Amino acid sequence: MRIKQYRTQFIQELSPFYDAYEAESFFYLILEYKHKLRQIDLALNHELNFSTADLVYWCSILEQLKKEVPIQYLxxxxxxxxxxxxVNENVLIPRPETEELVEWIINENAVIDKSKRLKILDIGTGSGCIAISLAKNLPNAEVYAIDISKKALETAKRNAINNNVEVTFIYKDILELELLKDNFDIIVSNPPYVRNLEKEEIKKNVLDYEPHLALFVEDNNALVFYKKIAALAQKNLLENGQLFFEINQYLGEEMNSLLESMNFKNIELRRDIYDNDRMMKGSL
Incomplete structure (x- = not known):
């Protein structure tokens, strides 16, 4: 079967679940992953074909996408x-908003004296995307990362190796810690922050497949992780140290009040690319 012909069929079959642009983007992602072919390759050669074995693979992927399994997991x-x-079922799929948080940290710290070592701690590291990106782009940084999930840490360790950076990974439940073992210039966290009452806003591909341990908090204690991490930061941030958070878009004012009540200075709340309150910084 010609690939171009199957492309039309693929998009049509996904039309009840995704818009045409998203379905088409899935097609080309899979095409490059499985066959090392890009969109331009298909445009230049209309005669490219899928074998019978190829079609079996694509049909399997298609059925999974109809169940709204995230393309990244597939x-x-x-x-x-x-x-x-x-990425796999043990870690959240990194979001563009989190890239913005990483960019903010890098921009704030890229111009400092390169001879000065930075000690960074990422709390709730998941896939390791924040810690590894900071280690890659801040060569003077010594990066540590904590997570409660051993399987997530196994994934993060592989990601560090694959991206050729050194990160020290630590298995801990942050809520059980009273003091960190070291002091840091930067503490960053993208902890669970989606309240149960917000589940109806969550898409099926997230709600059914991404780890709830990394997503949800109780409605009556939505800031539990922020309170704990901020308290640890009070004890373990070095002078002029920085605390960065990704936050629930609906709780910007509450987060600002929390950091003010804990005597953080230079508090700044930033919006993400979707114009939602998403990132916060404070310092000691």
Missing amino acids: LGKTNFYGMDFE
């Missing part, structure tokens, strides 16, 4: 901040 990888990251 391919086993995604791109974040210009790097490839392995």
